[in-house]
Amino acid sequence: MPGPKAGGVYAIAAAPILVIGLLLGFVVVGSDNCEPASAADPRSGVSIDPDSIPQTEIAGYGHEQLVNAANVIQAGKDLGLNVRDQTIGVMTAMGESSLRNIDYGDWETGGVTNPDGSPTTSIGLFQQQDGWGTRKERLNPYTSSTKFFQAMIQKVPDRESLEPTIVAHRTQVNADPYHYTRFWDGAVQIVEGLTGVKTGLNPGDGSASGGACDPTVPGSVNAQGWASPGAGPITSPYGFRVHPITGDVRLHAGTDLAGGGCDGPIWAAQDGTVTFRGFDSGGNGVIAIDHGGGVTTRYLHMYDSGMLSNVGDKVKAGQQIARVGSSGGSTACHLHFEVMVNGENIDPEPYMTAVGIQLGQ
DSSP: OOOOOOOSSOOOOOOOOSOOOEETTEEOOOOOOOOOTTBOOTTSOOOOOGGGOOSOOBTTBOHHHHHHHHHHHHHHHHTTOOHHHHHHHHHHHHHHHTTOOOSOOHHHHHOOBOTTSOBOOOBTTTTBOGGGOOHHHHTSHHHHHHHHHHHHHHHOTTGGGSOHHHHHHHHHTOSOTTTTGGGHHHHHHHHHHHHOOBOOOOTTTOOSSOGGGSOOOOOOOOTTSOOOSBOSOEEEOSEEEEOTTTOOEEEEOSEEEOTTSTTOEEEOSSSEEEEEEEEOTTOOEEEEEEEETTEEEEEEOOOGGGBOOOTTOEEOTTOEEEEOBOOSSOSSSBEEEEEEETTEEEOHHHHHHHTTOOTTO
């Protein structure tokens, strides 16, 4: 089956910066964290006894399914994983089997074969084939969950910077990288409902910042009416580069900023109208703003939940339009910033310098 998508725009991002620092001569203050007091520490896991699950329903899933989810959660806890990893496990099982321990697979129901033409042998919560273990192991909810998490640890060491669906995709090696997206919010509900602990996980991207409850952060605007699009140093400039994922040489059509790390604020560079909000063919989250006079700026790599503006919105320079993410052809959370003049990409650094903004300061 095909591997993860690789986008046409890429970057090598630096480690997340914890303090936004000075921007154009004055301090930009970070947003307050309004995560509930009862929220789990995102660095640690949560526990649940599968035998303690009451006869109840959460997010449309019944008792048997919730017991299976509890096995997934506990298997992750016993491996020392954090609550985000545990929730990814629940989400994956939802997407594979609707949290049912199915003893048959796609071959039996639809004649689905592997790429080499052999019948698929997928069974259990994660629809694991023979290579994952014995039939008995794959039909044991706790054991199959353990095997899933062990594979996730090995295959996706950078998972904290990736969307949950991409983590699941790289672990399962399924055909559609975004298959699991629609199960994330339900997985969060199940984990929180079973454990009684607020995870603090955002919808969509699974970051642990408190998400939509964080107030937006205004950026600074200079006398010429322009603002820096993001905080932090430049981590990759405009120009031809070796793509860090595909290894081929291609134009890196923008300037990368560390952006204050995951969930850092992204600001509109100038007044304008949002003309695009969504994902390109490479899976990169994109917001485009038309500033008039043939000038457009583009902001890339946000997760869906991190895009705070919609098509048609009139935005002001320095207005927060998004939160920094790592979607698409990205290796870590950062902002990829582009400037286009009459439909052609140009180097953002000299352009922004000419309007009084020094990127990376």
